[in-house]
Amino acid sequence: xxxxxxxxxxxxxxxxxxxxxxxxxxxxxxxETFDLSHGILVMFICKHCPYVVHVKDELxxxxxxxxxxxxxxxxxxxxxxxxxxxxxxxxxxxxxxxVGFVFPLCYDESQETAKAFTAACTPDFFLFDQKQQxxxxxxxxxxxxxxxxxxxxxxxxxxxxxxxxxxDVPHMQxxxxxxxxxxxxxxxxxxx
Numbered sequence: 001x002x003x004x005x006x007x008x009x010x011x012x013x014x015x016x017x018x019x020x021x022x023x024x025x026x027x028x029x030x031x032e033t034f035d036l037s038h039g040i041l042v043m044f045i046c047k048h049c050p051y052v053v054h055v056k057d058e059l060x061x062x063x064x065x066x067x068x069x070x071x072x073x074x075x076x077x078x079x080x081x082x083x084x085x086x087x088x089x090x091x092x093x094x095x096x097x098x099v100g101f102v103f104p105l106c107y108d109e110s111q112e113t114a115k116a117f118t119a120a121c122t123p124d125f126f127l128f129d130q131k132q133q134x135x136x137x138x139x140x141x142x143x144x145x146x147x148x149x150x151x152x153x154x155x156x157x158x159x160x161x162x163x164x165x166x167x168d169v170p171h172m173q174x175x176x177x178x179x180x181x182x183x184x185x186x187x188x189x190x191x192x
Contacts, residue, residue, distance in 0.1 A: 034072030
């Protein structure tokens with residue numbers, strides 16, 4: 001389990017465009033799928049990573065807790081499913097249904113969406129405000145597999161609450177940490 005930190009995309013970056021299939025419904029999902037007047041949270045996850053396994057129930061809670069807030073939420077898996085079959089669309093669909101995700105879980109087969117966000121690890125979180133500008137990129141909380149710290153989602157929840165209430169999200173943000181995205185051979189970005 002090699003630890004990789006997020007790239008910390010510059011704050012203020014405008015949300016990259018994407019259009020990806022939801023593994024549950026089959027529908028194409030893009031930022032325009034959502035009412036962006038309350039912002040959008042984009043989460044890069046997968047099924048097999050121990051760091052995601054550690055927090056997946058909290059991700060499901062986040063979806064349920066913020067469902068009525070107007071915040072758009074989408075999860076994306078960009079791992080190479082030909083090398084990591086647990087991260088295939090069918091496997092992702094089973095996970096989403098078992099855990100109870102109420103937000104789309106999309107599969108980024110080309111890995112171009114991960115590159116556009118400079119996503120580096122799973123999980124990796126990107127919160128954009130109502131102007132579609134990045135206001136938070138960082139960790140869910142201080143919990144990691146085996147460190148004994150409870151999973152609360154505190155850092156991300158604090159950022160979401162600030163953004164939804166029109167307050168500034170603090171610029172001091174700690175990077176997310178997890179497994180590196182499993183890039184297809186020859187498709188690794190410069191920042192990987």
